[in-house]
Amino acid sequence: MSDHHNHEQAHVVEYGKYIFVWISLLAFTGITVSVAGINFGNWTIVIALLIASVKSWYVLNYFMHLKYEDVVFKVFIFVALLTLGIFIALTFIDYSFVR
């Protein structure tokens, strides 16, 4: 492996971008807290998880640099999340139906 791999991740994310992401995260936190007071019935958890997912998307892509990484990393994350999703979904096949 030649050394030029060491300098490839030279992409610098400016401070301003981080601050902008941070403000967005605070905003979404505010939204999720205020929305929690409203009764959406069964949709409450879906909305809460949706907002949490949006926040995660920001943290993953900007704070964790995923947006600037090779596509391989994005495939990896997809595989990991898919696996967890499958575990949850298949477990629910047991609990969602009459036992």
Place this chain on the structure above:
Amino acid sequence: MANVAMPADKIEPSFFEVSTNKHKGILSWLLTVDHKRIGLLYLYTMMTFFAIAVFFGFLIRLELLTPGKTIVGAQTYNQLFTLHGIIMIFLFIIPGLPAVFGNFFLPIMIGAKDVIFPRLNLLSWYLFISGGIIAAVSIFLPGGPADTGWMFYIPYSVRTNTNVFPALIAAFLLGFSSILTGLNFITTIHRMRAPGMTWFKMPLFTWSLYATGWVQILATPIIGITLVLVMVERFFGVGIFDPALGGDPVLYQHLFWIYSHPAVYIMILPAMGVVSEIIPVFARRTIFGYKFIAFSSLAIALFGSLVWAHHMFTAGMSDTAQFVFSFLTFAVSIPSAIKVFNWVSTMYKGSIQPDPPFLYVLSFIFQFAIGGFTGLMLGALSVNIHLTDTSFVVAHFHYVMFGGTGFGIFAAMHYWFPKMYGRMYNMKVATWAWAIVTIGYNTLYFPMFIMGYLGMPRRYYDYLPQFQVYHVISTVGSWILIAGLIMMFTNLVIGMRRGSLAPKNPWGGVTLEWQTQSPPIMENFHTIPEINKGPYDYSEYEVVIAKEAK
């Protein structure tokens, strides 16, 4: 045994003589970061644990020779099969091929000088050995070893006064070891392949290690947290699974099997990889359907994560879950079957050399097929109700885990031995040992199918008289098997020390490890090779074949 003077291709000091650190003697091994030495550290410690677990199996079979108490009481019997299971599964079969042969050969097969994280590799071994020692120590602590079965099912694992806690810690450490190995291998395969070695020029053993690595990384943490929860329940009464506190013991089973089913694919995928390596060499033909085999490894890893609840058909799940998991269980057999077809097709019109590695592969195919078919039988819901928790299940999983992976390990040992040690074992003795092991193995386990079908429960040390004839046959089989194993291992150990010198490529293989000297030099290669053809291409390669006269 013929003492034919072999041309020795070894011209430089090997990794045995050259260390990665400045220490001497045992310390140079205990602090090594050489993947080859780490592989051997695993091999020797693992075989010790294997011997101990075989001994427990021997005692189990001795107890089952007669109904009622034969040599031990009921609780001791429970502890015996618990330990047999824990040691075999967590200390032998799961680490098995990846830790020994993956470590030793993965870097060489892709043309690298080591894995990408050598110190992490050593840490993996220390985690392994710590887990093993803790498990061994638990045998002697007051209260005795755990008697819960290797599955630690709640609520008994929370109530029993035996030493469950050390067993849980041991399993946790071993899981962590497995995770780090998988992480190391995946990253190594992505980053350290030699120039020209594209993904589809990699050997199939490497593909199997890649698929296995993903299962190790994604599934093992689930058992990690589950075991921690059992510890937490024992110590703090948290009660997440305790029915007395509203918990659901079936949920424990879900979490347990979410890992433990994929774990069996951690066990079998590398063994299938070994088979895919050996058949082309000993049939002198390129593998049939390389891409199918490579992708089927990934498919097995993926689909294998979807079927876990087939261990729970009688636990009390919803009918819908039963249907879904039964269906998925049938689906996962397809990629495995594809592999078997491809292996057999490779042999067709090949020029077979029935040397010990190939013989073990033949046993593997026969036994794995039986294990697979009986797995399908168990996957059928109506049949499962009668066969679950009987000896039938015990026979099924031993056929895939032992008859499959175990024999895969034996095949790998006989195949790569000359490369690892630069010496050859006695092939005639090895062939006899193979025959005795195969006969002993099938005599031991096949009767369990029959008696299980007739109703003999698993984990019972007492039984009705009508089952005794099967138990006697099975126990005698265990003696034959053990005799064969002793013969096999003795032959290998003698070969290590006094076998005739082996050349670079005694079998005529075309993958990269056969182009290095036997044993390899510390950095594997002086210059990283350039790859321009596939891993099983026999067209231009001139082979130097030297073997002992039979």
Place this chain on the structure above:
Amino acid sequence: MSSSTQAHVVHRDDYGSRMGMWLFLFTELLLFGGLFIIYAVYRFVHQQEFHMAAQELNTTIGMVNTIILLTSSMTAAMSITAMQKGNTRFSMALIIVTILFAFAFMVNKYFEWSAKIHHGIFPGGKELLAKPEGEILYFGLYYVMTGLHALHVIVGVTIFLFILAFIRTGTIHQHAYVKLENAALYWHLVDLIWIFLFPLFYLIH
């Protein structure tokens, strides 16, 4: 047998190092994932009781802790930018701020837990055992999940302390900082887990 050593030539591979770190993060994701599976099942089965139990938690502290972690994530990410620009001292300052935020988080957690324990709401506690099953399960999960998370906060702080030491000794510098990147990745994961824990435990109304 004589041993001689040979120079073990190692090429630095930052990409590979980050890849290994991401793979490790997946194991953490699945570790907590197991707990999330349990949470999901029990919440589904005991919806009312989860709702009741959640009333006992202080949403304000939860929100403050969320803000603390989000901010500490920002400072951790910024410390990489600083290092890339060669502002080593600013980078260290940002890491120290991150650590301070982590301490603040732990202080809050300490007060939260002690308040609960003082009221007998802890595993095996009298008040807790008197509650309905669903609430017992809720608090069992609460302690295990926030406890495991807190353990990871402590580990994260420890890692950052090592990073500070590495920067002092020059092991990490403007042209070799993958260890810092990996430490920050770990910290962001700690943040991510809390992003989900917060609504699931504090915001069930």
